[in-house]
Amino acid sequence: MGSSERHPAIDPGFGYHLLRQALRLFGKNLAQLQPAEYRQVQEQATRSFELESRVLAADEAEGVMIPVQQLDASLNQLVSRYESREAFLQDLAVNGLDEAGLRLALQRELLFDAVMQRVTADCPGVSDIDVGLFYEMHRERFEAPETRVARHILITVNPEYAENTRHAAYARVEQLVEKLAGRVNRFADFAKRYSECPTAMQGGALGDVKPGQLYAELDAMLFSLPAGEISPIVESEMGFHLLLCDKIKPGKRIPLSRAAGKIRVLLQQRHQRNCQQAWLDSLSSQNSRQAV
Structure with missing residues (x-):
């Protein structure tokens, strides 16, 4: 059964999430999924789409804009994976999408990423003490055999x-x-x-x-x-x-002076993920209270 038969009037944003989850979970297009696989894909896509929607409706999303050039580049990157533009459009159609719908879905995805980056703007930086502590607590990572x-x-x-x-x-x-x-x-x-x-x-x-x-x-x-x-x-x-x-x-140990840059990047990414998760948790709590 093809994807268009499963949901003939599907929201393009949600359709994009369906396709992403189908590729992530099973490496298949929507039309190739078995019924049990499709149900699993639909469940995961529902979660990711709802999360994206909550983020885009948050106060932190106000005023966030995606330049047309960035959106064009994102779309062109997808097109470049195909032998021709016709093959790209054909694949979209098989999965119940068209170029206009995909463009809207990509804009939502880029907006989501931009909001998540905005959330981490006030995330505390990584200090030299943090870097030094990590180095001392994970000495085995910096041992050259x-x-x-x-x-x-x-x-x-x-x-x-x-x-x-x-x-x-x-x-x-x-x-x-x-x-x-x-x-x-x-x-x-x-x-x-x-x-x-x-x-x-x-x-x-x-x-x-x-x-x-x-x-x-x-x-x-x-x-x-x-x-x-x-x-x-x-x-x-x-x-x-x-x-x-x-x-x-x-064997020798890589000195802190050489390892510090990579450690700082690692810790900064970890701090950003923690900030984003804390914000998402607070957003879920707010939505739960409003629902009650």
């Missing part, structure tokens, strides 16, 4: 090739261990000659490796190695590896 500069040699396991059966691959790695004889300075050359990993072209270089970046077996081995040491043979699902830990870069 230890990394290892590493190289590896890989001999793959592939039963389809005699030289890469598991037994043969392991024997080849054992021969490499004997030839290397712990000589770290020869590791890159051996990787270029023998490794079956694309990194062979760079002497087996893996670059700066963070914890959890490699296969679990390799990760555990690499982060247990002292700098300048070659590992025993390690097996992963790819095959057999030799690892070299070239260098250990200790």
Whole structure:
């Protein structure tokens, strides 16, 4: 059943909320929804439309204007998602909307956003003390982990090739261990000659490796190695590896001076959301008292 059959004379503002909720909840146009899905979409759309209507009727909305250029830009952004303007208009029609109705709905949405921004104008700012407290209470967020500069040699396991059966691959790695004889300075050359990993072209270089970046077996081995040491043979699902830990870069904490900007933005956004929610709660209370 198409959307036009469900509500032939629907308010375009509410129709826009229906479409938004259908896309958000199910990734579908209204005409694609099953009856149970449509009921869920209608319930959510009713809530969001009623909230928008309450906000637009509040004293704080008085005098708020949306420039025509801003409305045009919002509409054009939607049109740009389609292959052509005709496809855009066709999609609107399928969902019981037209361009004029969509324009009104977008104007309401922009007005809603503008009012919510006005509400936060008097929201208390974030102080340096707030920033410092957040930094101290969430130190783990600002810890850069230890990394290892590493190289590896890989001999793959592939039963389809005699030289890469598991037994043969392991024997080849054992021969490499004997030839290397712990000589770290020869590791890159051996990787270029023998490794079956694309990194062979760079002497087996893996670059700066963070914890959890490699296969679990390799990760555990690499982060247990002292700098300048070659590992025993390690097996992963790819095959057999030799690892070299070239260098250990200790973990460090990002200083407050570098983290302060992001912390301030995070806290400001949090304060704004709290201000907006408190205002919405007070608006609901006012409406409830007036209804009584």
